[in-house]
Amino acid sequence: MKYLLLKHYQGGKAPAVDFVPMDQWTPEEFDAHVQFMHDFAARLEESGEFVDAQALAPEGAWVRYDGEGRPAVTDGPFAETKDLIAGWMVIDVDSWDRAVELAGQLSAAPGKDGKPIYEWLEVRPFLADPSTVGE
Amino acid sequence: MDDRELRELVPAVIGILVRRGASFASAEDAVQDALVRALETWPDDPPRDPRAWLVTVAWRKHVDALRSELARQGRELAVEREPPPGPVPTADDSLRLYFLCAHPTLPTASAVALTLRAVGGLTTRQIAAAYLIPEATMAQRISRAKKRLAGLPLDQPGDLATVLRVLYLVFNEGYSGDVDLAAEAIRIARQLTRLTDEPEVAGLLALMLLHHARRASRTGPGGRLVPLGQQDRSLWDTALIAEGVAILQAALARDRLGEYQAQAAIAALHADARTTAETDWVQIVEWYDELLRLTDSPVVRLNRAVAVGEADGARAGLAALAEVSPDLPRYAAAAAYLHEHAGDLPRSAALYAEAARAAASVAERDHLAREGARVRGQLAGDPQHHLAELTTRRERLGDSTSGEGGAAPAATSD
Numbered sequence: 181m182k183y184l185l186l187k188h189y190q191g192g193k194a195p196a197v198d199f200v201p202m203d204q205w206t207p208e209e210f211d212a213h214v215q216f217m218h219d220f221a222a223r224l225e226e227s228g229e230f231v232d233a234q235a236l237a238p239e240g241a242w243v244r245y246d247g248e249g250r251p252a253v254t255d256g257p258f259a260e261t262k263d264l265i266a267g268w269m270v271i272d273v274d275s276w277d278r279a280v281e282l283a284g285q286l287s288a289a290p291g292k293d294g295k296p297i298y299e300w301l302e303v304r305p306f307l308a309d310p311s312t313v314g315e
Numbered sequence: 316m317d318d319r320e321l322r323e324l325v326p327a328v329i330g331i332l333v334r335r336g337a338s339f340a341s342a343e344d345a346v347q348d349a350l351v352r353a354l355e356t357w358p359d360d361p362p363r364d365p366r367a368w369l370v371t372v373a374w375r376k377h378v379d380a381l382r383s384e385l386a387r388q389g390r391e392l393a394v395e396r397e398p399p400p401g402p403v404p405t406a407d408d409s410l411r412l413y414f415l416c417a418h419p420t421l422p423t424a425s426a427v428a429l430t431l432r433a434v435g436g437l438t439t440r441q442i443a444a445a446y447l448i449p450e451a452t453m454a455q456r457i458s459r460a461k462k463r464l465a466g467l468p469l470d471q472p473g474d475l476a477t478v479l480r481v482l483y484l485v486f487n488e489g490y491s492g493d494v495d496l497a498a499e500a501i502r503i504a505r506q507l508t509r510l511t512d513e514p515e516v517a518g519l520l521a522l523m524l525l526h527h528a529r530r531a532s533r534t535g536p537g538g539r540l541v542p543l544g545q546q547d548r549s550l551w552d553t554a555l556i557a558e559g560v561a562i563l564q565a566a567l568a569r570d571r572l573g574e575y576q577a578q579a580a581i582a583a584l585h586a587d588a589r590t591t592a593e594t595d596w597v598q599i600v601e602w603y604d605e606l607l608r609l610t611d612s613p614v615v616r617l618n619r620a621v622a623v624g625e626a627d628g629a630r631a632g633l634a635a636l637a638e639v640s641p642d643l644p645r646y647a648a649a650a651a652y653l654h655e656h657a658g659d660l661p662r663s664a665a666l667y668a669e670a671a672r673a674a675a676s677v678a679e680r681d682h683l684a685r686e687g688a689r690v691r692g693q694l695a696g697d698p699q700h701h702l703a704e705l706t707t708r709r710e711r712l713g714d715s716t717s718g719e720g721g722a723a724p725a726a727t728s729d
Contacts, residue, residue, distance in 0.1 A: 203668045204691070205688055206688055207685050207688045210681075210685050211539070214537055215536070218537040235677050235680075237672075238672055
């Protein structure tokens with residue numbers, strides 16, 4: 181079963197602990213954070229549970245159809261980056277419990293003073309293809 | 316023979332391959348490939364002896380796989396040693412293939428894919444993997460590109476510039492997944508230098524070799540980007556550098572300068588220096604002037620400003636930067652670097668943060684964020700900068716409560 185672990189900037193749910201923004205970390209704290217993310221993905225590759233990880237730039241815009249023959253309407257750049265999606269990881273695991281366990285580990289990434297950032301991650305199961313048996 | 320019977324043959328065939336000297340893993344892979352092939356072809360063309368067929372095809376697959384593995388390590392050597400099978404195409408035929416694959420009417424991504432497949436000999440699957448795209452999408456892209464080319468008159472002279480640009484793009488893609496695109500680009504460029512003596516082709520090959528020589532030093536632990544000034548120069552591949560310099564010198568002697576030769580000359584000056592301080596920045600600026608004359612590119616102007624900063628000091632660099640549009644990618648990063656060296660740490664830290672937000676890759680973003688953290692760390696250790704840092708932070712947060720603090724721009728005052 182595939183699950184999406186969605187990372188928000190600092191938006192989403194109210195933070196569990198005071199979050200010191202990344203641009204106030206020391207280089208060493210920053211390195212530790214990056215290394216943690218790197219190691220986490222490597223461990224999931226090793227265990228055969230990693231599917232994909234991507235980061236998104238904060239820039240972008242809202243876009244919609246505006247009627248036949250008219251160019252699409254855009255609304256951007258975004259005023260607030262904190263409500264945006266920062267990136268995601270897709271995992272393929274045996275159970276919801278395992279997905280929760282891994283999301284919990286990822287949320288413990290170190291931040292200021294090497295302490296876990298307690299980041300809220302949004303965990304969402306993929307809607308799978310219909311199974312062959314059981315129709 | 317049905318699928319079940321076919322599959323029953325597989326263990327025996329793997330056994331035969333292993334006895335012939337293949338490792339289990341590669342024998343299993345090869346038989347798997349042969350199996351797929353059998354499923355495709357046997358319904359229409361059943362073999363007389365299925366087992367013998369599987370052994371032959373799997374062994375061939377195994378030998379092919381072994382060759383491509385060797386090729387990954389030393390493809391260029393293999394090309395040198397092995398005469399191409401079958402009739403040898405003429406240089407003109409080969410050159411035409413390059414031009415066709417990189418035809419100006421093709422979208423860039425299609426030209427890249429087609430070049431890698433038809434000229435580079437990679438499989439669709441490898442190309443798809445290298446660009447992190449589904450194989451079906453890549454197959455479709457290649458087939459659409461070939462359809463597009465089908466209607467073209469092919470008697471016109473080709474455009475070497477587009478061929479070089481495609482190879483340059485492939486090289487810049489670097490290493491992802493199982494395919495080393497930088498090495499592939501070098502291999503293809505090398506083939507191309509045998510087909511044409513155009514100095515720009517040699518210039519591009521030299522440029523690639525000189526950059527490739529530094530590859531091991533360019534990333535640190537966890538994939539971290541290491542800037543040129545901090546690279547461990549003992550990791551640089553001196554043989555590749557020597558080769559790149561020799562190829563460049565021969566090209567420059569032809570006295571038909573082009574942008575790839577000029578870029579290679581800059582790369583050669585970096586490669587030639589034992590430290591950043593020993594780098595001949597004055598000459599590098601002169602080459603950037605040549606490049607500007609050839610291309611009038613804003614990106615070149617930006618890089619030139621950084622070089623001027625090294626040659627004549629950060630203030631001069633900032634003056635050169637003033638001629639560049641701030642909308643340009645990496646403008647903030649260049650400005651952050653120059654302001655740091657000009658001593659304006661608060662401004663530098665703010666610019667690094669801005670540059671990180673605008674970065675086009677995770678590695679670049681992380682590098683710039685880290686540089687920002689480093690500069691702020693210096694600020695924290697220097698009481699003179701405390702006030703200025705607060706001001707900068709307030710600006711960054713968009714706090715407009717007051718204009719005091721000296722460095723605050725008028726726009727934020729009430």
